[in-house]
Every structure is written in C-alpha cells, then in structure tokens.
Amino acid sequence: MALDVAGLRKNYAGNEVVAGLSFAVEPGTCFGLLGPNGAGKTTTLRLCLGLTAPDAGEIRLAGRPIPAEAQVARAKVGVVPQFDNLDPDFSCAENLLVFGRYFGLKDADVRRRIPALLDFASLANKAEARIATLSGGMKRRLTLARALVADPDIVFLDEPTTGLDPQARHLIWERLKQLKAAGKTLILTTHFMDEAERLCDRLIVIDHGRKIAEGSPRELIATHIEAQVIEVFDESSGRLPEFTENHRHLAARVELSGDTAFFYCREPQPLLAALAGADGLRYLHRASNLEDVFIKLTGRELRD
Amino acid sequence: MNRPGFFPVWQRNFLVWKKLALPSILGNLADPLIYMLGLGYGLGAMLPEIGGQPYIAFLAAGTICASTMNAATFEALYSSFSRMHVQKTWDAILNTPLGLTDVVAGELLWATTKSFFSGCAILVVVTAMGLTNGPLALLILPAIVLTGLAFAALGLIWNALAPSYDFFMYYFTLLITPMTLISGVFFPTDQLPGWLAAIGGWLPLAQGVALIRPLLAGHWPADALIHIMALLATSAVAFAIALRLTRRRLLK
Missing domain, CATH: 3.30.70.790 (UreE, C-terminal domain)
Incomplete structure (x- = not known):
C-alpha cells in the first residue's frame, strides 16, 4: 500500500478531530478524502505526513512507519498545500532549484529537470518571472511542479483547485490525470464533488473525524442514492x-x-x-x- | 556526500540576501557608524581617556558588539517570523525530508551569519580608522560569531512565542536596550551601582564586550575561556528552548 492508516485518532483540547479513521491507498491510484469544512481532512493529511503525532493509531507511508520515519518517507512524497507558500523572493526556476535542495538533490540534477517541470506546469516562458507576477492558477501549477521536483511516488494535494477559475481547474485536472497515468499515487482532499468524481478511483467521506462512506464514486452513487x-x-x-x-x-x-x-x-x-x-x-x-x-x-x- | 539538513535552509536565506546584499550591508552599517562617530568624537572630545584609550576606541569595541547583537536579533525576530508565520516558508520546508531541527538550526546559523557580516563591516571601518592594535584583532572575528550565535538563539525563543510583529518591540525595550546600557557598550560598567554592574556582567552582550574590547586594544582578554563558554552555553540552552517552543507551535 502507498498509504495505510488504521485506527487513527487526534485530539485538540479535548475535541476529537480525527476519531478512529482507517483507510488504505493502493499505489498508482487517485484517492479522495472528502468532507465538509472542519471534518478533519487537513489534520488527517498532516498526520499522514508526520507533521503532528497521532494520539492513537498506525500510519505507514511509502512502507515507512509514521511519524517515526516520516523524514525518510517524505523523500518519496510531494505535497501541494492548501495555501500557496511559494518563495516570493525567487523566480519560478529558483523556487524549484531551492526546493530540490531540501530533498538533498544536486543543483545540476535539479537544473536539468527544471525545463520539463516548468513545461508540465505550462510555465515554460515564466522561468525568470517573480512569484508576485503570477496568476492564482499559475501559482498552483508551480506549486504542483515544485511538489514533483524530487520525482515522488506519492503526491498529496490539499484542495488543489480551490479559488481557481474553470480554465485553471481543468488544466490542473488534466495534469493530475497525466500524473496518475505515469503511475503516481495521488491523495487528494477536496470539497468539489465534480473534481472527486472525475479524478478519484476510490474515496472516503469523513465527517467529525469519522469515515461515513467509502468506495468508488460510482459505487457511492449506486449505494447511497x-x-x-x-x-x-x-x-x-x-x-x-x-x-x-x-x-x-x-x-x-x-x-x-x-x-x-x-x-x-x-x-x-x-x-x-x-x-x-x-x-x-x-x-x-x-x-x-x-x-x-x-x-x-x-x-x-x-x-x- | 551527505550535506547536513540545515545547510539548504541556510542557503535559501543566503540566496535571498545575495539579491539585496549591498543595500543590506550599507543599511546595517549606517546607523551604528553614525552613533559611533557622533558620540565617539563629539562626546569623546569632552571625556578623559578610558582605561588608557581614547573614548572613540572604547566605543568602537562596544559598537562592534552592539551591532552584532542587533543584526542577529533583528534577523531572528522579524525576518524569521516573516518566513515562519507570514510567508509560510517553514511549512513548505517541513513537507520535504527536512525536519524542524534542520529549519531552526538553519535559521540560527543564518542569523549568526548576518550578524557576522554586520560586525565585520564595523570592524573594517574601525580598522580603517586606525583603531586596531596588532594581529590579535583577527580573533575578533570568531568573537563576533559567538556573540551573534547567542543572540540568534535568544531571538528564536522570542520568535517561537510571538503572536505578531508588535510582540518584538517588548523584546527590544525590555531586554535589548537595557542590556546595551549595562553591558559596557557606551561607558564602563564601574559607573553603575554595584548590583546593576554585577547583573550586567552576566549578560551575553557583556561577554562579547569582554572578549572584543581587549582584542581590539591589542591584548588577550582576561578570563577568555569563561566568556567563550558562557556564550556557547547561552547559545546551546537558548537553541534547545527555541526548538522546543517552535515544535509546540508548528507541529502540534
């Protein structure tokens, strides 16, 4: 399994944000984590990445126990966070270069990958552009390219198209389908149901930190409605x-x-x-x- | 070859600084120099020699230390805070194989580096003014590093606790400014009441002054090892606290 979660629990000040969550993600598939605001989606992602310790439960990411070996596991993982945190002091190309260094990559290797990454993000002519000059859609695409800088097996995407116009959303969807076709595992949170229906092979719906449904989009529609x-x-x-x-x-x-x-x-x-x-x-x-x-x-x- | 995890974090900050290096150095240099020259020659003309040296030479050593302290503090407060809290640069780094220790250590060493640039810039001007005495002055360079390291680590504690930029003003008005006045930067501490001078002597800025002033005057500092150990211990303890507080803040 690319990601295996069992009996996951997390409390904040007596409030159970994740309340006994279990799911597994097969390699090469797109997995959706759906739920209304405050359902525990982002906390679940943070737990899976080892950015916060669970109160109970077990997580294995890329075969590694989390959070014990989270840093090793994250070497094969890319993350597209909910809010853009690109480096405003750098150009697009510099953002990719600097991020590659965090993965321990050699500058020469990253520089060789930069044209393909920018091309994938449809930003081939923006290599030297400052972040402040990019549109919202461009920033998201650069964030996606940045997540791919170390050629990860697994990509986490936290609401990747929130706030984008339809054209920008469709381009992101196109790219995510390409990634899946290339064999990457995608783990996606969203509250756009059309997005989940288009992209996800399997998904779970969570609310109040609990799983309330699981299946493929078709199965869920056939079973529940x-x-x-x-x-x-x-x-x-x-x-x-x-x-x-x-x-x-x-x-x-x-x-x-x-x-x-x-x-x-x-x-x-x-x-x-x-x-x-x-x-x-x-x-x-x-x-x-x-x-x-x-x-x-x-x-x-x-x-x- | 495996680079340590803090290095790319340091390198990121260095790359940003490089883009604005010249204005940054000049900006860091102007304020302390104006004070040093103004007070040193203006006020110094009315003053007797202090410990056998003219007031400007006395003040030059204090200015190197205060400038180092201010640069390290400013970087560890305002600049680190904008990377941590405003730009979310630290969050982005924490999604990679690097951990929080790498991030905070990278920030510590970067703030130290920047304070080193500041201290050195003053030292270069002081040297050009003919206020250094012999090759012992070269040992001022590692003393600047130790002073900067301690203040970078102390600043990162305050950074981890800060709800907003406004919070940093308290650090300056409650700690940095009084410390500057009782650590022998502008005048010898024997002018102070005994108890206040005693407190001042324990403060990290006074440790830096106790190392740098004799080195600038051309002789070996008394109790050098004690001052060095005090600065290293301050750095280590403050870093451990800063790391713990930052972990509580970001990885809860």
Whole structure:
C-alpha cells in the first residue's frame, strides 16, 4: 500500500478531530478524502505526513512507519498545500532549484529537470518571472511542479483547485490525470464533488473525524442514492410547497432547500408528467451525482 | 556526500540576501557608524581617556558588539517570523525530508551569519580608522560569531512565542536596550551601582564586550575561556528552548 492508516485518532483540547479513521491507498491510484469544512481532512493529511503525532493509531507511508520515519518517507512524497507558500523572493526556476535542495538533490540534477517541470506546469516562458507576477492558477501549477521536483511516488494535494477559475481547474485536472497515468499515487482532499468524481478511483467521506462512506464514486452513487434527481424551483409563484406536498409520493425521497425541492427518484416519468402541467415552477432533470451523496451523508446545514 | 539538513535552509536565506546584499550591508552599517562617530568624537572630545584609550576606541569595541547583537536579533525576530508565520516558508520546508531541527538550526546559523557580516563591516571601518592594535584583532572575528550565535538563539525563543510583529518591540525595550546600557557598550560598567554592574556582567552582550574590547586594544582578554563558554552555553540552552517552543507551535 502507498498509504495505510488504521485506527487513527487526534485530539485538540479535548475535541476529537480525527476519531478512529482507517483507510488504505493502493499505489498508482487517485484517492479522495472528502468532507465538509472542519471534518478533519487537513489534520488527517498532516498526520499522514508526520507533521503532528497521532494520539492513537498506525500510519505507514511509502512502507515507512509514521511519524517515526516520516523524514525518510517524505523523500518519496510531494505535497501541494492548501495555501500557496511559494518563495516570493525567487523566480519560478529558483523556487524549484531551492526546493530540490531540501530533498538533498544536486543543483545540476535539479537544473536539468527544471525545463520539463516548468513545461508540465505550462510555465515554460515564466522561468525568470517573480512569484508576485503570477496568476492564482499559475501559482498552483508551480506549486504542483515544485511538489514533483524530487520525482515522488506519492503526491498529496490539499484542495488543489480551490479559488481557481474553470480554465485553471481543468488544466490542473488534466495534469493530475497525466500524473496518475505515469503511475503516481495521488491523495487528494477536496470539497468539489465534480473534481472527486472525475479524478478519484476510490474515496472516503469523513465527517467529525469519522469515515461515513467509502468506495468508488460510482459505487457511492449506486449505494447511497436514487439514480435520478429532479430539482424543482419556485419562480415566485409560491406554489412549490403545495406541489411538493401533493407529489411527494412520486419520489423516493424529497428534500427542501430554500426555494428548491429535490426529488430523488428511481422512476422519474410520473413526476415529469406532473411538472409539465405545473405553472410557475421550473425544473431540472439530471442523473444524481456525488454531490447528492455528499449532501445526503453530511446534511445541508452550513459548516463554517 | 551527505550535506547536513540545515545547510539548504541556510542557503535559501543566503540566496535571498545575495539579491539585496549591498543595500543590506550599507543599511546595517549606517546607523551604528553614525552613533559611533557622533558620540565617539563629539562626546569623546569632552571625556578623559578610558582605561588608557581614547573614548572613540572604547566605543568602537562596544559598537562592534552592539551591532552584532542587533543584526542577529533583528534577523531572528522579524525576518524569521516573516518566513515562519507570514510567508509560510517553514511549512513548505517541513513537507520535504527536512525536519524542524534542520529549519531552526538553519535559521540560527543564518542569523549568526548576518550578524557576522554586520560586525565585520564595523570592524573594517574601525580598522580603517586606525583603531586596531596588532594581529590579535583577527580573533575578533570568531568573537563576533559567538556573540551573534547567542543572540540568534535568544531571538528564536522570542520568535517561537510571538503572536505578531508588535510582540518584538517588548523584546527590544525590555531586554535589548537595557542590556546595551549595562553591558559596557557606551561607558564602563564601574559607573553603575554595584548590583546593576554585577547583573550586567552576566549578560551575553557583556561577554562579547569582554572578549572584543581587549582584542581590539591589542591584548588577550582576561578570563577568555569563561566568556567563550558562557556564550556557547547561552547559545546551546537558548537553541534547545527555541526548538522546543517552535515544535509546540508548528507541529502540534
């Protein structure tokens, strides 16, 4: 296993942030760690990297016990942190050079790798550019290139596309797929469900430090939720509550959120027929996705 | 060949400094020199000789020490803090095979290096003014390193405790400034009440002064070994405390 975690626990001031977490990541796969804000994702990553000691449980990263041999294990690991911490005093190329030194690499070896790394990050013409002149997407890509400087087997990514525009996100996804095709293990936290659905072979959903679901995105959708969703919106007609009450029996499950009703159905036709004749309501019929599973598992209330 | 883990951390800071080396040296040099020349010649003209040397020569030794202390302290407080807390450079390094000991040791040695540049710059000017006496002055160089090391280590303790930059002002007003006044930088400590002079004699700045002033005057310092050991012990203990506090802060 690239990463093997068993019975992991971590308390902060009596608050159990990670509460008995177990999972395993097979080499060469993309593994997702999903959960709402405060679910314990970042703490779990820090534990796995040996940056904080667990109160209980066992971790093996790249075959090494963590935190005992964390520094040895991290030689084969790259990390893309949630917040960019590129060196603002250096150019893009210097950032890679200086980071390579932290891995004990020779300057000549890193310099040889820099063009390919910048190319991978689509920053080939930015070698001498200062960090302050880069866009958010460019910084993320450089951070990804920096994580690859020592050619790691395992790459940790903590919310790699948060705050990026769609173009920048798609480019990052493209690159992550390339890494997976090259045989790297990716361990990813995100709260974008479309991102997890696209990239992850397997994922776990955690909440309050506990694992509440595990599987491939397809498995999770098949196990936890009805295949189809019809979202019905009230166009200020005020008819939604009444409509929902009268047609609740046509869906397996109905959820109300503000001016939208979510009808989770196995057989959508009767409800669609009813909607065709309903004035003042708009609707969207779609296949259910990972976000529906996530909301079902973790609830609709805000977490912040 | 296996390089020690602190080296790339030191090297990173050196690379940043190199980009701005000249203004940095001139900036570090200007302030202490103005004080030394102003007080040394202006005030010194009204003063008798101190221990057989003119006031400017007395003050020159004190200025080398105070300048070294200030450079080490400033680097270990403001600059280390911005790397640790603002830029999150330390977090980035901790994701690599390096550990916290490497990071803090690299910062310690870098702050020492920078204070060495500062102390040396003053020494060069002092030498050009003809205030050195013979080859013993060369031993001022390792004495600057020891003084810088102790203050770098002490500064890193305060850095580990700091919630923000404002916190550093207390370190200067409560520790550094009083220490400068009772360690024999500007005037001999026998001008002080006995108890205050006794406290002053224990402070790390006074240890540096006790080494550097005689060396500048051209003779071997009394109790040299005691002062050297005191500075080394201060450095070692302060570093151990700083490392522990930083670990509690960053790796909890």
